Amino acid sequence: MVRSQAPVPEEISRSIVAGRYGEAADALRILVRSEPSVAALVALASMTLQLGELTEARESALAAVAAGPQDHAARVMLARVRAALNEPEAALADFRAALGLARLGTTPVGAGPIAVHAHQALHNLEQLVYLEQADYLAPGTLLPVPAGVREAAQHKLNQVLDGAGSEIPTLPMGGQYGRVLADPPLVIHDEAPPARCLNPRNDWSQVVQAFGGEGKGVACVDDLLTQEALRQLQRFCLRSTVWRRPYPAGYLGANPESGFFSPLLLQIAAELRQAVPELLDGLHLNYWWSFVCQHQRPGTDVHADQSDISLNFWITPDSANLEPGTGGLDVWDVAAPDDWTFEDYNVGSRDIHAFLRQQGARQTSFAYGENRALLFRGTIFHQTAATRFAEGFENRRRNVTMLFRRTHG
Numbered sequence: 001m002v003r004s005q006a007p008v009p010e011e012i013s014r015s016i017v018a019g020r021y022g023e024a025a026d027a028l029r030i031l032v033r034s035e036p037s038v039a040a041l042v043a044l045a046s047m048t049l050q051l052g053e054l055t056e057a058r059e060s061a062l063a064a065v066a067a068g069p070q071d072h073a074a075r076v077m078l079a080r081v082r083a084a085l086n087e088p089e090a091a092l093a094d095f096r097a098a099l100g101l102a103r104l105g106t107t108p109v110g111a112g113p114i115a116v117h118a119h120q121a122l123h124n125l126e127q128l129v130y131l132e133q134a135d136y137l138a139p140g141t142l143l144p145v146p147a148g149v150r151e152a153a154q155h156k157l158n159q160v161l162d163g164a165g166s167e168i169p170t171l172p173m174g175g176q177y178g179r180v181l182a183d184p185p186l187v188i189h190d191e192a193p194p195a196r197c198l199n200p201r202n203d204w205s206q207v208v209q210a211f212g213g214e215g216k217g218v219a220c221v222d223d224l225l226t227q228e229a230l231r232q233l234q235r236f237c238l239r240s241t242v243w244r245r246p247y248p249a250g251y252l253g254a255n256p257e258s259g260f261f262s263p264l265l266l267q268i269a270a271e272l273r274q275a276v277p278e279l280l281d282g283l284h285l286n287y288w289w290s291f292v293c294q295h296q297r298p299g300t301d302v303h304a305d306q307s308d309i310s311l312n313f314w315i316t317p318d319s320a321n322l323e324p325g326t327g328g329l330d331v332w333d334v335a336a337p338d339d340w341t342f343e344d345y346n347v348g349s350r351d352i353h354a355f356l357r358q359q360g361a362r363q364t365s366f367a368y369g370e371n372r373a374l375l376f377r378g379t380i381f382h383q384t385a386a387t388r389f390a391e392g393f394e395n396r397r398r399n400v401t402m403l404f405r406r407t408h409g
Contacts, residue, residue, distance in 0.1 A: 006037030217377035250297025299384025307378030
């Protein structure tokens, strides 16, 4: 009998946090045989997905959903495994089911003030106004406050951001207005994907050659998407209220579990694997996300990815970039050491810049470009370059990242 409330033991959790996935998976296999729980099954599915053991990951995820059909994490994990197995329709159905379980947009009425990062509140305010205007809705349909209050709030939030230091403060926001800005109505823009997402090209062999050349695992690809696919992805990002993860530096993230999924995104990944089998054969789509920057606020700091190969591409029109030739990605030619944990190379547990200086690492800056993509070894260090984009909701710098990992079974 599965004990749905039993948590993953602390010792195993420490192995997971440290990135010792094989060790954690072995311990979890023993645990689910003797004391199974939904949490343990989800954790085992996650570990085996990270290890590329997709058959076992599917079995564990299915068992987790069967034991906890209302468990959000279990349904998300099953969706991710099915995406990795290139089962797009089943993956999308599970992601939609997971959204229903998450109850996004249902902050309890009458609750006290909610702490909201200022940049998240500003983004949500501007997006709801944008949606009202784009869909010719009466002002106040999505954001139920008078126009004057909106303008005052927007001005105040911009002032807070202008005066913020390295981290954006949170603000207590109460009442109906505050709840909407903290947790806006869930809107996901839905369109059938075009017949072809990647631009037809005959230079993929040059991309592969560049990846293996002096760049030590980096290749730049211009005009990645067809115009139809690019415009659809732009509409999805502008019209979907899926930007639910604030980062203190001042940017927001959208993840598949919060609604950043679509047939288009999964088709892009599938077509890319077909386009460069020399690089992606034997790899699966492990995870993906999008970041939107807050105008002049910095993006990601120097870090590495949990992937064998990463895809990073930009979708905001070039006209929004006030300093052409900048605003893209800084990449170093040194990878994170094998004995570093995820925290070491991703959240600043170590002095990465000191390590790069010690290694004599060389930095290359790739300029921002609409529909420009970088394919690179995920373990090499990289960061968002300094950016200066025009004001306005539609002009925010938006990028999409996809992680591909080795499949073993």
